[in-house]
Structure formats: C-alpha cells, structure tokens
Amino acid sequence: MxxxxxxxxxxxxxxxxxxxxxxxxxxxxxxxxxxxxxxxxxxxxxxxxxxxxxxxxxxxxxxxxxxxxxxxxxxxxxxxxxxxxxxxxxxxxxxxxxxxxxxxxxxxxxxxxxxxxxxxxxxxxxxxxxxxxxxxxxxxxxxxxxxxxxxxxxxxxxxxxxxxxxxxxxxxxxxxxxxxxxxxxxxxxxxxxxxxxxxxxxxxxxxxxxxxxxxxxxxxxxxxxxxGGNPTPGRPNPMQPVIGLEATIIQTREVEDGTQVGYNGRWTAKGKRKLATICLGYADGYPRNGSWTDTITGGSALVAGVACPFVGSVSMDLIIIDVTDAPAGAAQRGASVTLIGGPLDLESVGAGAKTIGYEILTSLGRRYERRYLGG
Known part of the structure; x- marks a missing residue:
C-alpha cells in the first residue's frame, strides 16, 4: 500500500x-x-x-x-x-x-x-x-x-x-x-x-x-x-534498496560556450549545453560537497536513465544539472529526475558528495513528499 x-x-x-x-x-x-x-x-x-x-x-x-x-x-x-x-x-x-x-x-x-x-x-x-x-x-x-x-x-x-x-x-x-x-x-x-x-x-x-x-x-x-546501505563495501550489496529520491525540473535553458553557471561562476560551459534546474538543495539534505566546478567533480542525477552531472554549486533550494545528453524530450519542465535509485545507490551518491552513504541517509530532509510503500 x-x-x-x-x-x-x-x-x-x-x-x-x-x-x-x-x-x-x-x-x-x-x-x-x-x-x-x-x-x-x-x-x-x-x-x-x-x-x-x-x-x-x-x-x-x-x-x-x-x-x-x-x-x-x-x-x-x-x-x-x-x-x-x-x-x-x-x-x-x-x-x-x-x-x-x-x-x-x-x-x-x-x-x-x-x-x-x-x-x-x-x-x-x-x-x-x-x-x-x-x-x-x-x-x-x-x-x-x-x-x-x-x-x-x-x-x-x-x-x-x-x-x-x-x-x-x-x-x-x-x-x-x-x-x-x-x-x-x-x-x-x-x-x-x-x-x-x-x-x-x-x-x-x-x-x-x-x-x-x-x-x-x-x-x-x-x-x-x-x-539498504551496503555492509560489504567493494562487493555486491546483499541488501534490498529501501529509499528512492526524485526531484522535479522547474526550468530548462540553453547556454553558450564559456557561460559561467551558479554561485561565483565556478562551472563554465564547454560548448553549447542544455541545463535544467531541479527543486532540491542542501536545505533538503543533499550535501553542498556534491557541487561540480571546473576542476572538481560532484554528484549527478538520472534523467530517463542517463547520468547527468550537477553543474555549479549545490545551493540551498536548487541544483542545476547538465541534461545535454539526456534523451530528447526527457528533460523538460515538470519532469522527474532521480537523485537516489537504480545505479545511483547510497554508496555512489555518497561518493559523489564526498561523504558516505550514512550521511546521505541521515540527512534526508523534511521538505520531501514522503511516500511509504508496504509495511
């Protein structure tokens, strides 16, 4: 249920x-x-x-x-x-x-x-x-x-x-x-x-x-x-996943080569890129260390199964993702993207945010719609 x-x-x-x-x-x-x-x-x-x-x-x-x-x-x-x-x-x-x-x-x-x-x-x-x-x-x-x-x-x-x-x-x-x-x-x-x-x-x-x-x-x-956390790091996870996290795209835009994105312009577009902004940020428990800059890699989201990297800083309420490689029509206003689920398990999400899956789990925010299945 x-x-x-x-x-x-x-x-x-x-x-x-x-x-x-x-x-x-x-x-x-x-x-x-x-x-x-x-x-x-x-x-x-x-x-x-x-x-x-x-x-x-x-x-x-x-x-x-x-x-x-x-x-x-x-x-x-x-x-x-x-x-x-x-x-x-x-x-x-x-x-x-x-x-x-x-x-x-x-x-x-x-x-x-x-x-x-x-x-x-x-x-x-x-x-x-x-x-x-x-x-x-x-x-x-x-x-x-x-x-x-x-x-x-x-x-x-x-x-x-x-x-x-x-x-x-x-x-x-x-x-x-x-x-x-x-x-x-x-x-x-x-x-x-x-x-x-x-x-x-x-x-x-x-x-x-x-x-x-x-x-x-x-x-x-x-x-x-x-x-759902993996008790055997480096080996297949014997546990079933318990949580999934999805966020909504609220806006998309195309930017030209050389465009700086996010607070302090720490990420610069290399070529023409399509970007999407989602309703989730560090106030929702996603660590700011998941930010991408021109020199540091960070977190990502799945758009129709395609991994799309964050760009710029994770801000309080929003994250910008590069959806250039997402399937045509998948990244549009109102569409959902996956932050935790499938290949984005707790361990990989933690690694992308330069922390551990434990911190990701225990930081889950109160601003989510929470849907409980079963039980």
Missing part, C-alpha cells in the same frame, strides 16, 4: 520509502546470523522515520530497538509498547525518571553511570534492565575491558544493583574484513562474555554479520544495512 501526503504535488521532491524492503533486510540479517536481530533506529530511523520503521519492524517480529537519545526512545516506545528500547548514548545525569516513565533501558558505559543507575533503582523505581557497554576498540563510550572483568569478579555490589540484562560492544572497522582490529575485538569481547555467562550478548553491527569466524551471540544490532 502507498501512503501519500494529502498535499501530494505541493513538494519539489519525493522520497519513496519501501517498508517491505526494510523488513526483508531485517529478516535476511537475522537468518544470516542465525540468532535474533534487533534494529538500530536512531537518527529518525536513519532518516526514514522512527514511527513507520518501528511499526513495520515490530509487526514483523522485532523485539529490540536501539536509539541514540531519550527523545528517540520515547517515540519508539509509543509505537512499540512491548519492545525493549535501548538508549545507546547512555545515562545522562538525573534522567532516571524519564527511563522509568517510558520503560526505556540505558546502555551504561561508565562507573559513574552504573552508580547512578544502581542508586536510582534502589529508590524502588520500576525500570527495565539496562545494558552494559564494554569498549573493545572505539575509545568513545564504554568501560575498559579490564573494568568489565573486575565487575564480573565482584558478582555483587554495583553490578548486581544495576540489574544488567545485556552485554554489548561495538565494532570499529567491521566493514573492512581485512582489518586485524576485527579479530582483536572479537577476542576481547569473547573474554568478557565468558565471565558473564548469564547475560545475553550483542556484538554484530551491520557489517559484522558478514565477518568470518565471528560469533553471533544472542542479539545483533544492524543499522545501515536495514535501510
């Missing part, structure tokens, strides 16, 4: 989101791991919307969701009342009451957080079990492995008072199968998991599902791959 905005046609660009593909990707990853798959739905479910994503995944059987912020967890809880919702960024000082009110689970990654959470639980507050994060390489959040081992040896005190229900760590380089850091992290986490035999554990992120000789443990945490 397609759900369209009541103001369909009032937008300059359309973002299509296939919730059935999202669910298929989640099922594929769970099957590959041979264990239960959760879902990382932080950053507004990587740009596609927490509420529709969590609703579709919950209906498909997903029981564990991971977000970054409490505000995201509250949104997820409203549409998944029976699920476990983990807050990856941990316990902010004084936030215990919010966790209790919305039945959310903090991911605890420091002694300070453990002490505060244990103290809060001792007030008699009704809360769900927390997760314990052990840092095995990122040096970003989490306890040192030695701290985790010491906690396990206590078998009482702070750890018992905190009521931990999940042990986890996070890969730093799992998208690069050849990186020796992966083996070091796998070994470090295995040592920690061995001294917490009573706890379910979680290590695999999206790319981790495709690492050889890596235990799946009891729960995995895919994110990017759920939304």
């Amino acid at each position: 397609s759900v369209e905005s009541p103001e369909s046609g009032a937008y300059g660009a359309t973002l299509t989101i296939d919730l059935d593909a999202l669910v298929s990707n989640w099922r594929l990853l769970g099957k590959r791991a041979g264990t239960e798959a959760g879902a990382v739905v932080k950053a507004d479910a990587y740009g596609i919307g927490i509420e529709p994503a969590v609703t579709a995944l919950s209906r498909a059987g997903c029981r564990n969701f991971f977000v970054a912020h409490l505000s995201e967890g509250i949104r997820a809880r409203k549409v998944a009342p029976g699920a476990t919702v983990y807050i990856l960024n941990g316990l902010l000082p004084g936030s215990g009451g919010i966790y209790a009110e919305h039945e959310l689970s903090p991911v605890l990654g420091s002694h300070e957080e453990l002490l505060e959470w244990a103290s809060f639980r001792q007030t008699g507050a009704k809360v769900r079990p927390a997760a314990l994060h052990v840092d095995t390489a990122m040096n970003r959040l989490g306890l040192w492995p030695g701290e985790g081992l010491n906690l396990a040896r206590e078998k009482s005190g702070t750890l018992a008072a905190a009521d931990i229900g999940l042990l986890m760590s996070h890969f730093a380089s799992s998208e690069d199968e050849a990186d020796p850091a992966n083996a070091r992290q796998i070994a470090a986490f295995a040592e920690i998991a061995a001294v917490f035999p009573e706890l379910p554990a979680s290590l695999l992120n999206s790319s981790g599902h495709f690492l050889k000789d890596c235990p799946s443990y009891q729960l995995t945490r895919p994110g990017y791959a759920l939304y």
